[in-house]
Amino acid sequence: MTFGLADNLKSKKSVKVELEFQEKQEKSDFDRYFGYFKDILGPLVALTGIGLTIPILRKKLVENHITTKLNEIQTSNSEIQTFNQKLIDKVLPLTYSNEILRLTELENLITDLQKGFDISQKASSDVATLMYYLKTTLQGTTKHFDTKNSMLFSTRGLIGFVIDNLEMVNFYSTQVVQVPKSPKTKERNLITRNIRKYVTHSKIVQYRHFKLGIIDDPDSAHFTMFSGKVNRTNHALLMRAAFQIYWSPNAIAKLLYLNKIYAPSKLTMTDDHPLFGSKSLDLYLIGFSTSNQISKDPNAPTKVVDLIYSNPDDFYRFVGSLKYDKLKSDFRDDWVVNSDFSIGESISMTKVEIETFRLKYDRKYLSNLFNLNKRRIKKKLKITVPIKEKLWNS
Secondary structure, X not given: OHHHHHHHHHHHHHHHHHHHHHHXXXXXXXXXXXXHHHHHHHHXXXXXXXXXXXXXXXXXXXXXXXXXXXXXXXXXXXXXXXXXXXXXXXXXXXXXXXXXXXXXXXXXXXXXXHHHHHHHOOOOHHHHHHHHHXXXXXXXXXXXXXXXXXXXXXXXXXXXXXXXXXXXXXXXXXXXXXXXXXXXXXXXXXXXXXXXXXXXXXXXXXXXXOOOOOOOOOOOHHHHHHHHHHHHHOOHHHHHHHHOOOOOOHHHHHHHHHOOOOOOOEEEEOOOEOOOEOOOOEEEEEEEEEEEOOOOXXXXXXXXXXXXXXXXXXXXXXXXXXXXXXXXXXXXXXXXXXXXXXXXXXXXXXXXXXXXXXXXXXXXXXXXXXXXXXXXXXXXXXXXXXXXXXXXXX
């Protein structure tokens, strides 16, 4: 009995010791593993924090950049408004008489506009765009400014045109700069897909809802408005210089549409012609004017339209040797196919400027063509893919 009890107590003691040892062993393993976990947890938390913080930080940096730009734009808008008003006050006296504008006066005016454009580059896109159109168009006229062979600018006509545009710039400069609805950005590829993998740095990052710099789009309201002001001057050299900004006939086509008349925005040679070689030759409608006509002939039209066509290429010239008969036989409407437009219906053809001529038409004839082709004209004017996208990604 005594020995049995002793053995039993000894057995219980051994079990207790073994349990205590096992407990200590488990505690030691826990402490060791927990230590490992603490060592891993610190960097893991740090990495998670960085991962969550980077997008927030990036968004904050973009928002700060936008805020800085908005302040800069507002300041530049005020500066260009002050500059333009001083320029208007300076040139306004030239409109009091209708003298011939000399080349030196035109060059001095362009120098002033260049200073204004330099200020406007940090202003809003509306302001920068209109200043760019104005100074670039006037610069383009100096290339072929010829007091002997060109239509002369009058001080009242040209200075009035400049003042009109500067006042429109000032209108935009006084408007509240639009705050973008989102600071989101987007990536854009500059080159076509089939060679993208062979180059580096082919992408740029742009704001989705925040436009900076010039609005480089011939379909913009800005270029249409500017083209309308140019067209009202009825000066072919000014029209040609404005057209050369984009080489796009869309703006004038829209102005024709508003006047409910139709004429091809582009005339193309039907086939290669020995006189001009194999080069494709195109003539573009760069402007038009409507007027009343008084004639003793009862059959003569009372309202006429002058269509101003030009070859905008300064280096490859052919209009100087182009005769009316050749124009009628060798060129066709390349704007609306089968429009029934006939060059032969014109009343006259007159050379007016470098690579530029006028075709005079009865307004009724062009109005009938408008009604006949209205649906196709609307389809042609509809905005599809921006021209810049076509250029870069074709």
